[in-house]
Amino acid sequence: MMTTLLTLLEQNIINQYQKGFPLCSQPYKVIADELNSTEEEVLSAILKLDDAGILSRIGPVFNHKKAGSSTLAALAVPEESLDEIAEIVNQFEQVNHNYAREHSYNLWFVVTASDDEALAQVIEQIEQLTGYQVLVLPMEASYHIDLAFNINFSQHQLGGH
Amino acid sequence: MSSLSSQQQHLQENHRTENMQNEFTAELLSANQLQKLREILECGLPHVAQPYLAIAEKVSATEAQVLAQIEHWQTDGLVKRFGLVVKHRQLGYKANAMVVWNIADEHVDRVAAMFSSCPEVSLCYRRPRRLPHWPYNLFCMIHGTDRSIVLAQIDAMVEKFSLQDIEKDILFSFKAYKQQGARYGKKGLTNG
Structure with a gap:
């Protein structure tokens, strides 16, 4: 297993700019000024995080409720066909997260679409293509969302693969 | 739930009143431009020194318009955060x-x-x-x-x-098959 060691600059960028990324003409320069670095160094740090597969993207995280229709969904499939079924589900661009989990419902994914009708169509297509009934679990109330949690870099080694 | 198009109208109305005291005295983006801007943003900023300018060129708008629109989406609550999304x-x-x-x-x-x-x-x-x-x-x-x-x-x-x-x-979880930002934009094109 390869180990990715992050520089202090990279760690600070991750911990400080998961929200409040500068909205101005030269955002990387603003970050550089705040972190005592240079625009070039910040940009190359971002590129490195991207290359290492750590950075998914820099951009907005939409409020699902306001942005359209979405739901958590799950399938219970035989273990030996999990990879195959996961590939079928992944083909849908409306599926943005898809994980295998330890349970009889072993494939868990999030479906997002422009509206409820479009969402229902995707679910139906997934059922037809996989042959399994989808467990549909839309959010009814959101109590707490903190996706931009602070990563404690001193606690552990970083592993990539 | 309100449709995308009525949301956009709502955004544009808010935008109009806010523009009066906004330092960006930018023209409003059309529904098509808004849609395209959203699609581009869903894929993430390009890694260049002036990312908003690069995006503005793609939607035939000015950098100030793009910045004002993102700020507006944040104020409105459509965007709940803007920044690095890490794996x-x-x-x-x-x-x-x-x-x-x-x-x-x-x-x-x-x-x-x-x-x-x-x-x-x-x-x-x-x-x-x-x-x-x-x-x-x-x-x-x-x-x-x-x-x-x-x-x-x-x-x-x-x-x-x-x-x-x-x-x-x-x-x-024991395997991540997919982990990416939501793509609401695509299907919404017909709503624009």
Whole structure:
């Protein structure tokens, strides 16, 4: 297993700019000024995080409720066909997260679409293509969302693969 | 739920009033430009020194218009945060547990508030039960570096909040097949 060691600059960028990324003409320069670095160094740090597969993207995280229709969904499939079924589900661009989990419902994914009708169509297509009934679990109330949690870099080694 | 087009109208109206005192005295973007801007942003900023300018060129707008629009979406609540989206697995957070609980309806808000006060809980949602297959109505997500630590955290929550008799299940993830931002934009094109 390869180990990715992050520089202090990279760690600070991750911990400080998961929200409040500068909205101005030269955002990387603003970050550089705040972190005592240079625009070039910040940009190359971002590129490195991207290359290492750590950075998914820099951009907005939409409020699902306001942005359209979405739901958590799950399938219970035989273990030996999990990879195959996961590939079928992944083909849908409306599926943005898809994980295998330890349970009889072993494939868990999030479906997002422009509206409820479009969402229902995707679910139906997934059922037809996989042959399994989808467990549909839309959010009814959101109590707490903190996706931009602070990563404690001193606690552990970083592993990539 | 309001349709995308009425939302856009709403945005544009707000935008218009805000523009009067805004330093960006930019022209409003058309519905098509808004749609395209959203699609581009969903894929992330380009890694260049002036990313908003690069995006502005793609939607035939000015940099000031793009910046004002993103600020507006943030104020409006459509965008809940704007910044780096990281892949936690790649950072060593590989023990990702979805803990699901069957909490009596009359207690669910109170229990959810207790869960939300725990720093290790990153998400907490209520979802419908689907009987007989799925009895759970409260979901919380715990990301950790190590399975045993996460299990100990869950035990501590059970102890602290006296949930020993509550039916629950712990679903650790063991493979990420896909992890990307939501793509609402695509299908919405016809709404523009």
